[in-house]
Amino acid sequence: MSEKPLTSHIRADGVPLTLREYELKGGYQSVRKALAMTPQAVQAEVKSSNLRGRGGAGFNTGLKWSFVPLDAPKPKYLIANADEMEPGTFKDRLLLERAPHQLIEGMIVSAWALQADTAFVFLRWAYHTAAKAITTAIAEAYEAGYLGQNILGTGFNLEMHLHTGAGRYMCGEETALLNSLEGKRATPRAKPPFPQVSGLFGKPTIVNNVETLCCIPHIITHGAEWFQKLSLTGDAGTKIYGVSGKVRRPGLWELPMGTTLRELIEEHAGGMHDGLSFRGALPGGASTDFLVRDHLDVRMDYPSVAAAGSRLGTGTVIVLDDKTSVVGFVKNLIHFFAQESCGFCTPCREGLPWIEKILHALQSGDGRKDDIPLLELHTRLLGPGNTFCALAPGAMEPLQSALKYFREDFEVYIREHASREPITV
Amino acid sequence: MLTGEEILEIEKAIHVVPHRQAACIEALKIVQSRRRWISDDSLKDIASFLEMSPAELDSVATFYNLIFRKPVGRHIILVCDSITCWVMGYEKLHAYLQSKLGIRYGETTGDDRFTMLPNPCLGTCDCAPALMIDHDLYRNVTPEQLDEILDRYV
Ligand SMILES: Cc1cc2nc3c(=O)[nH]c(=O)nc-3n(C[C@H](O)[C@H](O)[C@H](O)COP(=O)(O)O)c2cc1C
Ligand code: SF4
Numbered sequence: 001m002s003e004k005p006l007t008s009h010i011r012a013d014g015v016p017l018t019l020r021e022y023e024l025k026g027g028y029q030s031v032r033k034a035l036a037m038t039p040q041a042v043q044a045e046v047k048s049s050n051l052r053g054r055g056g057a058g059f060n061t062g063l064k065w066s067f068v069p070l071d072a073p074k075p076k077y078l079i080a081n082a083d084e085m086e087p088g089t090f091k092d093r094l095l096l097e098r099a100p101h102q103l104i105e106g107m108i109v110s111a112w113a114l115q116a117d118t119a120f121v122f123l124r125w126a127y128h129t130a131a132k133a134i135t136t137a138i139a140e141a142y143e144a145g146y147l148g149q150n151i152l153g154t155g156f157n158l159e160m161h162l163h164t165g166a167g168r169y170m171c172g173e174e175t176a177l178l179n180s181l182e183g184k185r186a187t188p189r190a191k192p193p194f195p196q197v198s199g200l201f202g203k204p205t206i207v208n209n210v211e212t213l214c215c216i217p218h219i220i221t222h223g224a225e226w227f228q229k230l231s232l233t234g235d236a237g238t239k240i241y242g243v244s245g246k247v248r249r250p251g252l253w254e255l256p257m258g259t260t261l262r263e264l265i266e267e268h269a270g271g272m273h274d275g276l277s278f279r280g281a282l283p284g285g286a287s288t289d290f291l292v293r294d295h296l297d298v299r300m301d302y303p304s305v306a307a308a309g310s311r312l313g314t315g316t317v318i319v320l321d322d323k324t325s326v327v328g329f330v331k332n333l334i335h336f337f338a339q340e341s342c343g344f345c346t347p348c349r350e351g352l353p354w355i356e357k358i359l360h361a362l363q364s365g366d367g368r369k370d371d372i373p374l375l376e377l378h379t380r381l382l383g384p385g386n387t388f389c390a391l392a393p394g395a396m397e398p399l400q401s402a403l404k405y406f407r408e409d410f411e412v413y414i415r416e417h418a419s420r421e422p423i424t425v
Numbered sequence: 426m427l428t429g430e431e432i433l434e435i436e437k438a439i440h441v442v443p444h445r446q447a448a449c450i451e452a453l454k455i456v457q458s459r460r461r462w463i464s465d466d467s468l469k470d471i472a473s474f475l476e477m478s479p480a481e482l483d484s485v486a487t488f489y490n491l492i493f494r495k496p497v498g499r500h501i502i503l504v505c506d507s508i509t510c511w512v513m514g515y516e517k518l519h520a521y522l523q524s525k526l527g528i529r530y531g532e533t534t535g536d537d538r539f540t541m542l543p544n545p546c547l548g549t550c551d552c553a554p555a556l557m558i559d560h561d562l563y564r565n566v567t568p569e570q571l572d573e574i575l576d577r578y579v
């Protein structure tokens with residue numbers, strides 16, 4: 001049995017542990033240990049653990065932290081990004097609902113390392129069970145002296161608040177999240193300045209994903225080297241992987257980083273439903289490129305998935321079976337991105353609805369002969385570098401890879417139905 | 426007019442942030458939780474309480490999916506329409522609700538009981554299709570279960 005530091009203390013019935021129960025399982029040890037270390041030493045440990053952010057981009061957490069000026073005057077902020085709204089992604093829900101103290105512990109240690117004095121959990125509105133669990137856990141942590149003034153007699157102060165959003169995918173983008181916390185529309189900010197220097201209310205700020213923060217207590221308690229050895233590959237730690245779609249046992253599993261896609265789908269998810277076969281999968285949420293049968297043995301870590309032409313993203317796999325329409329699948333994704341686009345920049349605001357219309361026209365036998373080149377043009381115009389944030393390029397990933405691997409599924413509509421003449425662009 | 430209770434709660438939210446306007450999303454949610462939606466009058470009252478212009482507050486209110494600037498029913502049905510729920514057949518749930526309640530997305534039943542809205546991924550993809558009514562999440566839903574589920578909301 002491999003080690004499962006993030007989930008092994010979770011009760012089978014899912015009821016979150018009380019603070020006392022959590023302490024009996026070793027909870028909050030890392031707070032004591034970290035507060036006896038210097039903030040620099042805590043940061044160094046995290047950096048050498050090679051922990052990479054679990055929010056999708058996989059940025060080295062210690063390196064990200066190192067840009068926060070330690071001696072800047074207070075306030076300084078730490079934010080847990082619990083806005084989880086990426087379609088097909090459901091991993092943070094587990095950690096929030098069932099292990100709220102682990103997140104708080106990770107946040108206290110991280111806040112110490114960054115010398116932050118105020119922390120927010122930015123939670124999406126729909127996660128009501130999580131809201132209850134986090135509210136109770138924060139209150140217990142205050143009661144026990146892990147939060148508030150003069151924590152454990154060390155002179156360190158940390159206030160922690162829960163903020164629930166009002167529903168918008170863009171709130172998950174870290175600079176849009178900051179705007180939202182400031183009571184504004186959730187549109188992204190120009191970088192630089194980076195949030196580490198000028199973030200929430202213009203103060204130094206770190207935004208980390210829930211799963212990232214949940215790794216911190218274990219890195220501090222057991223050490224960077226131990227954390228690296230949890231993994232099968234060069235990327236450290238365990239990962240909460242998920243599989244959804246028409247598989248026998250959809251679910252979430254904490255496994256060593258670098259577990260293969262095949263093991264996830266065939267072993268943990270129990271393979272495909274009877275009568276269906278695997279056609280492809282988005283490895284890490286809606287904004288990642290398809291992987292196909294040839295990629296089943298790819299190891300699910302950041303460089304391996306990148307080498308296969310996609311991204312590990314959130315590590316929650318969405319499976320495409322052979323009886324589901326590829327064009328319908330991609331249209332559903334594009335519809336989501338078009339709805340959730342913040343409308344701030346033109347390629348994304350105008351391009352996504354246009355793509356949705358093209359896909360709809362294809363499906364309704366109303367396509368044009370040049371629709372595929374037109375879709376390909378969009379994947380370039382909305383690609384990296386042409387838009388203000390990563391939403392639009394992310395939206396292009398499933399589309400461009402579907403056009404690459406499943407081109408025939410698009411062409412068939414045009415061959416059989418497209419009657420209309422090409423337009424010139 | 427904001428009620429005393431609303432003011433008290435909004436003050437609490439203001440306390441956490443460095444200036445009043447920063448609490449505006451919280452304030453909208455507080456008022457909406459008591460009045461179901463944000464009318465023009467509520468909007469003006471909240472704006473003046475937070476010392477911001479109604480137009481500025483409206484630009485925020487209309488940005489967020491779950492702040493309602495039109496009247497809604499007593500219960501809100503959020504149908505997850507994202508990818509895994511689509512693969513697992515949420516469209517059947519939507520079609521059933523649409524014909525049973527006689528409303529489309531964004532509409533409210535004549536008796537004011539339900540408003541039905543599409544919602545992005547509810548984050549429970551291993552139990553798709555899913556929907557939410559008010560604060561209650563329903564997973565692995567089949568059309569056959571819907572009558573019994575709807576009966577719980579009067
Ligand atoms: C449109 C968009 C939505 C995002 N949503 C989330 C989210 O819900 N949760 C999350 O942790 N990161 C999300 N991210 C990534 C964040 O911007 C950020 O990279 C992440 O929170 C950093 O945390 P990490 O370094 O711990 O991974 C999103 C990014 C984009 C572009
Ligand atoms: S890419 Fe889309 S979501 Fe991002 S800033 Fe531009 S319009 Fe907004």
